[in-house]
Amino acid sequence: MLGDAPSRTGKHQAEAAPIVVRLPGVLVDLFPGAPRRVEMTASTVKEMVDQLDKSWPGMRDRICDSRPAIRKHMNVFVEGERATLKTKLRPGVEVFVLTAISGG
Amino acid sequence: MAAKVLVLLGTKKGAFIAESDAERRSWKLRGPFCETWPMNHVVADPKTGTIWGAGGNEWFGPAVWKSTDLGETWTHSSDGLAYAEGEEPIKAVWSLAKGNGSLFAGVQPAGLFRSDDGGQSWEHVKGLQKHPSRPHWNPGGAGLILHSLVIDPNDHDRIWIGISAAGVFYTGDGGKSWEPRNLGTRADFMPEGENYPEFGQCVHNLVMAPGMPDRLYQQNHCGMYRSDDGGKRWVSIEKGLPSTFGFPAATHPRDPETLYLVPLNGDSAGRYVPDAKAAVWRTRDAGREWQAMRSGLPQENAYIGVLRQAMATDRLEPAGVYFGTSSGALFASADEGESWVNVTQHLPSILSVETLVVD
Numbered sequence: 001m002l003g004d005a006p007s008r009t010g011k012h013q014a015e016a017a018p019i020v021v022r023l024p025g026v027l028v029d030l031f032p033g034a035p036r037r038v039e040m041t042a043s044t045v046k047e048m049v050d051q052l053d054k055s056w057p058g059m060r061d062r063i064c065d066s067r068p069a070i071r072k073h074m075n076v077f078v079e080g081e082r083a084t085l086k087t088k089l090r091p092g093v094e095v096f097v098l099t100a101i102s103g104g
Numbered sequence: 105m106a107a108k109v110l111v112l113l114g115t116k117k118g119a120f121i122a123e124s125d126a127e128r129r130s131w132k133l134r135g136p137f138c139e140t141w142p143m144n145h146v147v148a149d150p151k152t153g154t155i156w157g158a159g160g161n162e163w164f165g166p167a168v169w170k171s172t173d174l175g176e177t178w179t180h181s182s183d184g185l186a187y188a189e190g191e192e193p194i195k196a197v198w199s200l201a202k203g204n205g206s207l208f209a210g211v212q213p214a215g216l217f218r219s220d221d222g223g224q225s226w227e228h229v230k231g232l233q234k235h236p237s238r239p240h241w242n243p244g245g246a247g248l249i250l251h252s253l254v255i256d257p258n259d260h261d262r263i264w265i266g267i268s269a270a271g272v273f274y275t276g277d278g279g280k281s282w283e284p285r286n287l288g289t290r291a292d293f294m295p296e297g298e299n300y301p302e303f304g305q306c307v308h309n310l311v312m313a314p315g316m317p318d319r320l321y322q323q324n325h326c327g328m329y330r331s332d333d334g335g336k337r338w339v340s341i342e343k344g345l346p347s348t349f350g351f352p353a354a355t356h357p358r359d360p361e362t363l364y365l366v367p368l369n370g371d372s373a374g375r376y377v378p379d380a381k382a383a384v385w386r387t388r389d390a391g392r393e394w395q396a397m398r399s400g401l402p403q404e405n406a407y408i409g410v411l412r413q414a415m416a417t418d419r420l421e422p423a424g425v426y427f428g429t430s431s432g433a434l435f436a437s438a439d440e441g442e443s444w445v446n447v448t449q450h451l452p453s454i455l456s457v458e459t460l461v462v463d
């Protein structure tokens with residue numbers, strides 16, 4: 001997975017095209033070395049968050065609360081729709097993790 | 105002679121550090137740190153110099169930040185800093201205290217966590233949540249927060265906490281069992297005849313006298329109090345003060361008779377310093393008599409407030425006293441409160457003030 005590495009090609013990609021996760025700058029700033037664009041294979045948003053957490057321990061806690069659910073002021077968009085942890089991810093889809101309007 | 109004095113500031117938009125030498129005449133400000141998260145409490149271990157910051161961010165939730173190089177670099181963690189699945193999640197960390205090798209954290213909604221690895225991972229101290237009064241705790245204006253955390257330096261199993269607005273609770277067994285300790289403190293917001301409940305008082309800040317672990321002082325929403333028996337019984341010490349309302353309390357580093365308060369004009373009168381004239385009120389006899397310390401503080405049009413954790417002393421001789429305002433000004437005294445200087449005045453709202461003296 002990771003980072004801005006070239007996409008996998010050939011047979012592997014044909015089996016399961018990786019999803020692309022776009023992370024907000026204010027989030028990756030909390031995890032030195034984390035990129036804004038991540039490629040991985042995941043079939044749900046929960047799996048995606050688990051993989052992010054595996055690569056950058058603690059990232060799950062920044063995106064999700066302990067209910068567990070996506071945090072109130074965080075948004076995960078999949079194909080134009082706000083997602084939950086249960087939202088399924090089609091191979092090749094682009095997932096946007098965004099900070100909502102908040103604060104003062 | 106101390107090499108330097110650090111005043112650690114938690115603000116609504118990041119942590120800051122004001123730094124000076126032992127003379128404490130000129131100050132240099134560093135920050136903002138912690139990615140401008142709201143930082144409710146920034147503390148330091150005087151033995152190691154490690155600094156921790158308690159925060160909570162609207163986007164990213166609660167975390168404890170840590171710096172082992174006097175604030176130059178920071179990391180954060182919330183590993184284990186969570187209630188069980190299905191329960192209301194933790195919104196922010198509000199208070200930190202070190203005891204017996206462990207670091208304790210008070211959170212919102214009110215609960216206590218302990219870290220045995222210097223803030224890398226956390227474990228819920230579940231005994232407090234099991235207290236039978238828990239379903240009846242009501243939040244204060246800032247939420248249901250565990251903001252005060254006092255540990256007996258001679259016996260780290262003895263811990264007192266303050267929760268707004270559940271009151272003071274005490275454990276003598278490291279957090280397994282707890283009991284309310286509010287006898288003698290008023291709850292003016294309760295119906296007539298019910299103003300002295302077992303719990304439910306709105307404690308604003310709780311501190312321990314140096315060298316006398318059973319002497320506690322508290323600034324309450326409804327009065328100022330002293331206890332000489334570990335909180336079993338509280339007596340009012342508000343006579344001679346300009347109001348019964350305020351937020352912070354700070355003890356002297358060596359003298360258990362000396363306490364500093366910043367009374368405000370009342371809970372429904374704007375919560376400013378009385379008559380818009382700033383003063384720190386000092387007692388030298390455990391609250392029997394009070395003296396307003398005004399030299400160097402603004403005495404005209406000072407519509408300022410000071411929040412519950414925003415006053416502290418340092419351990420130098422004479423002791424330094426510091427307070428930060430909710431409008432972002434930091435004031436310092438290098439002579440136990442006799443005279444004051446404005447260190448800086450355009451910070452975000454100051455939520456906490458603590459000190460670290462580095463030899």
